[in-house]
Amino acid sequence: MSGEDKHSIIRLKPKVSPDKILAGFPWVYDNELVLDRRTKQLTSGKIVELQDSARNFLATAVVNPKSKIFARVITKTANKIGGSELVFKRISAAKALREGIFTDPYYRLINSEADQMPGTIIDRFGDFFVIQPNSVWAENNLDNITDALLELFNPEGIIKNANSRARTLEGLDDCSLLIHGSVPTTPLQVPMNGAIYMADLNYGQKTGLFYDQRLNQAFLSSISKNKTVLDVFSHVGGFALAALVGGAVEATAVDASQAALELAEQGAEVSGFKSALSIIKDDGFNALKCLRNEGKKFDIVICDPPAFAPSRQALSSGLRAYERLARISAGLVEEGGILVLCSCSHAASLSKFRGSCIRGINSAGRKSSIIFTGFAGPDHPVHPMLSENGYLKSLFFSL
Numbered sequence: 001m002s003g004e005d006k007h008s009i010i011r012l013k014p015k016v017s018p019d020k021i022l023a024g025f026p027w028v029y030d031n032e033l034v035l036d037r038r039t040k041q042l043t044s045g046k047i048v049e050l051q052d053s054a055r056n057f058l059a060t061a062v063v064n065p066k067s068k069i070f071a072r073v074i075t076k077t078a079n080k081i082g083g084s085e086l087v088f089k090r091i092s093a094a095k096a097l098r099e100g101i102f103t104d105p106y107y108r109l110i111n112s113e114a115d116q117m118p119g120t121i122i123d124r125f126g127d128f129f130v131i132q133p134n135s136v137w138a139e140n141n142l143d144n145i146t147d148a149l150l151e152l153f154n155p156e157g158i159i160k161n162a163n164s165r166a167r168t169l170e171g172l173d174d175c176s177l178l179i180h181g182s183v184p185t186t187p188l189q190v191p192m193n194g195a196i197y198m199a200d201l202n203y204g205q206k207t208g209l210f211y212d213q214r215l216n217q218a219f220l221s222s223i224s225k226n227k228t229v230l231d232v233f234s235h236v237g238g239f240a241l242a243a244l245v246g247g248a249v250e251a252t253a254v255d256a257s258q259a260a261l262e263l264a265e266q267g268a269e270v271s272g273f274k275s276a277l278s279i280i281k282d283d284g285f286n287a288l289k290c291l292r293n294e295g296k297k298f299d300i301v302i303c304d305p306p307a308f309a310p311s312r313q314a315l316s317s318g319l320r321a322y323e324r325l326a327r328i329s330a331g332l333v334e335e336g337g338i339l340v341l342c343s344c345s346h347a348a349s350l351s352k353f354r355g356s357c358i359r360g361i362n363s364a365g366r367k368s369s370i371i372f373t374g375f376a377g378p379d380h381p382v383h384p385m386l387s388e389n390g391y392l393k394s395l396f397f398s399l
Contacts, residue, residue: 007049007080010039010063010071018052021059021073025385026113028061028071040065044171045140049078062118062137066171072118072137087144088151090116095152098124098379106190107379108211114381114389119166120145123207125188125199127156130207131179134166146179157181161207165310187263189270193218195241196270198263213238213304213342216374216394220302220340221246227299230254230291230332232284237264237277239302239340244273248300254280254287288328301333302340304394309345318345319356326360330399333366339397346391353393361397372396 012018016032028050033039042048042063050058050071057078061071075081094115098107109129110122119135122145129149133139146158158180162173187198190209199209217239225247231240234253241264243251251273253264261279268277280287284305303325309318326341333339339361343353350373361368374394376382382389 007047007060008038008042009049009051010034010042010061011051011055012053012058014053016053018056018058020385021050023385024383026073026118026383027069027386028073030065030068030070033070035070045136047074062135064136064170067136067169069170072113072135074118074137083141084144084147087117087141088148091122091145091148091152097381101378104191106192106211109379111380111389112383113386114383119170121207122149123209123211124153125190125201125208127153128159128184128188128201129153129155129157130159130161130201132161132164132167132207133172134164135170136172139172142179150180155181157183159183159201164206187266193221193242194245196267197236197238197241198266198270199236200259200263203259210235210238212344212376212380212392213394214377214379216340216342217242219372219374219396220300223338224248224300230296230298230301232288232301232303232329233305234264234302235260235304237261237267239304240264240277241267241271241273243300244268244276245271248276250276250278252278252280252298254282254284256281256283285325285328288325288332292328292331296332297334298332298337299334300338300340301329302342303329304340304342304344307345307391308343309347312347315345315347315352318348319352322348322353322356323360323363326357327364328360330361330364330366330368333399335399337399338371339368339399340394341397342392342394344391346388348393349387350393354395357395357397361399366399368397368399370395371398 011034044064050061059073060075063071109124118137120138121132123130162176187200190197190199201208221242224243227248229243229248229251232254234255237253240251240253308321309315341357376392
């Protein structure tokens with residue numbers, strides 16, 4: 001490359017091995033780099049060459065001095081590639097993968113590093129797309145992402161959702177906006193596992209609907225015939241509606257959000273199960289205590305809470321919360337019934353989460369066996385070197 005074509009250089013500290021990067025790990029933390037004055041003055045979003053301490057090329061990366069993840073790998077080649085070309089190529093590959101799996105156009109299209117798009121989330125809702133640009137690279141490539149979506153899908157609307165914890169950690173704003181077309185004025189109907197879910201793309205949580213539990217909800221549906229079901233932290237009725245599709249005689253959805261519960265009721269109505277769904281607006285823990293005090297029992301209880309351990313610093317307290325949740329909820333399950341416990345905390349490994357659940361169930365005086373362990377569906381691919389991608393765990397216990 002000519003002098004003007006050369007990228008700025010960042011370099012690993014002498015004691016930091018390059019093996020992790022060479023094996024495909026996509027992040028470089030600030031404490032792994034030589035942070036001299038020149039490096040500290042790099043602007044957020046600048047494309048750089050990452051070298052090992054011996055000045056050997058490792059990868060082309062994008063930097064963000066405001067984040068503990070100082071650099072994110074874009075490509076393992078040294079050749080310059082235009083942002084629009086790279087984005088189009090990677091969204092095209094993601095499109096081909098999803099269209100080979102799903103017949104309906106409702107899925108996660110881009111799952112960040114696992115789809116080689118650093119810190120980028122894109123969910124598809126038919127003719128509408130919601131983007132969460134959770135990194136400086138994604139934010140700076142918003143126009144390129146939009147252009148690629150327009151060319152590949154010709155959507156009616158594209159929305160930027162900026163309401164994520166990750167954006168705060170990256171030093172980005174929280175301003176959501178309409179990028180293209182129009183925003184649906186009413187919740188969208190999203191078919192999944194035989195049910196119809198209502199997704200609010202304007203004011204709903206995250207992008208409007210959680211696609212990640214699709215396979216676990218399908219398994220629940222398969223074991224729900226003639227059962228009574230309690231879905232705690234239900235959001236828009238994810239597990240409750242799946243259970244009703246599977247033949248559950250009744251389902252109760254518990255959530256602290258009235259708006260989410262109203263969407264669950266709408267979903268039950270359009271799915272044909274209006275009379276079989278009841279709702280409780282309450283904090284999940286408090287609702288479980290009240291139901292226990294009332295002597296209520298259910299054939300199946302599902303607890304799918306928000307992340308109790310969103311970071312390593314919160315891991316210990318998060319694991320205690322999962323144990324407490326398991327203990328309280330186990331008391332509401334009929335003998336021979338099923339308890340489903342879920343975690344979306346990337347900091348809590350499967351083994352640690354499972355251990356907390358088992359301790360909680362044991363302290364409730366129940367014996368258990370695990371009949372199914374579920375993860376996110378295939379539209380949430382996992383980067384093989386990045387455990388954070390594999391955040392979702394769902395354990396089905398027979399009590």
